[in-house]
Amino acid sequence: MLISAPKIHTDLLWDLTILFSGLGILFFAFVFIFRNRLSAKRSKVSHQKKILAPIISNFLFYETDSTKEENYEYIKLKIEIRDLLKSPFSRLVLTEILLDLQKDLSGDSRNRLYKLYQDLELHLDAFKKLKSWRWELVSKGILELAQMRVLVAYGFIKKFINDKRGVVRKQAQIATVTLKHEGIAYFLDTTRYGISEWQQLKLLDVLRNFEDFSPPRFKAWLTSKNRDVVLFALRLIKHYNQNDANKSMIELVKHRNDQIKSEAIQCIKDFGVFEALYTLKSVFRNSKVDIKLQILDTISSLGKEEDLEFLQTIVNKESNFLVKSKAISTINAIAPETFIPTEGIDKNIATKNFENNVEDNSTQLSEVMNNNELNKDDGLPASDHEEDTLDIQDHLDPEFEDEIIFDLCFMEELDDILTEFNELDKEVDYLPLNFLPLVSEEEELKSNTDPKTDENSDVERKEILKEESFKEELEAILDKIKTHNTDNVVEGEKDSDLEFLPFVVETNVEEKSEDLVETDNENILAIEVNEEEVIQEEGIANLHKKFLEVDCLPKQELESSDTIAQKSMDWMAYVNESQGSGNNPQSTALDESARYDNSAGDDNKDDNSIPAFYGFSIFQELFRTCDTESKLILLDEILAVGDEKEVHFLKTLLDDRNKKVSAKAELILKELQNLLTPEMPDETTMEQITTNAQGVENPYSNEEEVNVISSLNKSSEGFTDIKEENMMPLEYCFLDDSTSEHDNYQKHLFELDFELMDTALEVIKTGLQLDETEKEENDKEEDIIFGSLLRNLILLPKKLKEKFNG
């Protein structure tokens, strides 16, 4: 079945088109005509204003003592304007001009304008408007008459005060008050409608702008049946300070309307009506919270001691927090300090007489510092510190209280940091801050290492406080930190040749620290310890110096030991830069190796305490965090890239709980050892070195050194042969790219130093006759210490910055 299109009546469409087109045309024509009429009217008004403005000006500023010409002109204009006023349009324009001008003019000119308005009988038009049925015209008429101050209109306008139409009524109220001074009284007497807040403000504004206005006694309207009239009257009483209506106001406190009650209480307070207190107290109980607060506020300014009992009952019985709180403040206003703060006060703090402890705050603070130091040494718990500081805070001079409290808090934080360092010191004999670029601070550091200056600073710390005490203490503490650091660094600088020596842990630190506490003379001991260190390190330095002299490389090709040390420091700078610049994934390993190098200067004080150290395997850190599968993969990697450091690490893995790991570690260890065996130094050579070293009291004596060095040369040759394949120790593998600019010779040198360093350590270790088991144990300990130290060291600068920034 075919679908046929619906039939369209084209005639109907045409009809609709014509219809809508016609409507459109009509609409546009209407808009066009309407706009034209408006613009024509506007231009006509503008033109009429231009004609009338000079006439009005002439009328306004006409003076009777004018010249004849001026008088003639004035009379001529008056005739002219009479003719113009015959036209309603001209009257309208003239009225508009006068209404506009009265806004911009003041003084005599305005009064003349009012007079002109009435002279020209323009007010008659306004009266006509009053008779209109349209409320807007009536309102406009009232406004016009009020603005032009047509006093005769007062009688007409006041009839509209109670008009049903709100706009007319409000306009009439304002006009009535505006036109005559007695208008306000009439309005308050007769008004039956409510008076809005806005209307009250407008009426008050009219009253305020009156000149020579003597306000009526508004207490007369406190008895009005119209609540708004009473309220407005109260406000007017307050505005005009009419304090002759006390009894009425007291009665109004009992009013059912809260607004009136509130206004009456406010008046009572402002006028100081003491006799109202009894009424206020009697109405208190049944009032709302706002009124209660207002009553209490009034009592606080008017009340006496007799009222305290009433207020006390409110405090005891009142459930509302605001009222209760206000009652307390009222009691304190009448009898100050009756209630003292109780919330959040620590009652355990024993308050001492401040005057008996008039000692200088600085002394107290220094005591705190000393206490903190003693506590730190004695290992007292932190709570003791806190109690001390709290006690002292009670005696602080309020002037410096904030500052000193801040100092104390800050000092506590710093103490925590120092405690951490001390804990580290108990495990390690120095604070390994060697990764910091301290080379440029040589002189400062040397001066800081002088124990006498430290001692002096300690003495001064006790003496100088108050405003600069904080700085002093901070510097002292920083010095202390530096002293740890510089002890190591300066030694490292003195024996810069040994910077590449490995990181060594001293085991007798605890004994030493105990001695320090016992003798209670830290500084003297520090000097002694430093001297011992210097002597020992000089021995090592000599050893190394000789060693370099007998180096296998030709002298002209070989850089001096200083240059090597400088190179090492360059690497340090690179490490620090790379650490500071961003998240270099290799930075951790690099950092470790850099520390490893620099820690060489911090060599052991006690030869017997030197543990075995074969280097730090980067796989060790990875093994801590990874799962079994990853460990197995890592073991494969160890075989691919590992060296002797990994051998020792693999040995530790043999005892791993996971059998898979231990089994594979064993396998990898064997393979790695096979790989490394041909290049490893001969056992016999090592034994010879050991026996040689045992034969003398001083292992660093010159003869022995020559033997040791000669054997080391052999071993170093072996190492260099190995490294020709790998070129660099594992921890520097990732530096290949960055070091590619150096030639092979430089690489060789660099590499040689590190490998020699290891072998030199081996010699020292064997000289100390440490058996294998001890070595392994020490290895494990070192690993643990190293791990925790590294973490702490990485976080240390950040922590310090945070603490210093508060």
Add this chain to the structure above:
Amino acid sequence: MVKKNLLLAEDDELLASLLDYRLQKGGYNVHLAKDGRDVKEYLKTATPDIIVSDIMMPYFSGIELIDYVRNQLNSKIPIIIISSAGNEENVLSAFELGANDFISKPVSPSELLVRVGRELNKK
């Protein structure tokens, strides 16, 4: 006696006409300018003895006029500002820029006449 030239800048034509009439009657040659552009044009061709200007004007406010006269023309012509009530900030700005006096609306033409005379006498 030579009449002083006064430039009156006021955008309200009725008030301008009224003040013009009063000032002329007070013995001044008044040049009326209904906005800032007129003022600028006039100042390019003539130098009045005193300027009476409304603060709020189209195109070129009274503040800008003072700035123009003091900083661009480097002239010390006395300037009296007419401002609306509650426009104290503008008045302060006008004084900072170098206005000599001000009168607030609603204006009393007689008061303005006195102030103009006083400023010219100072000169």
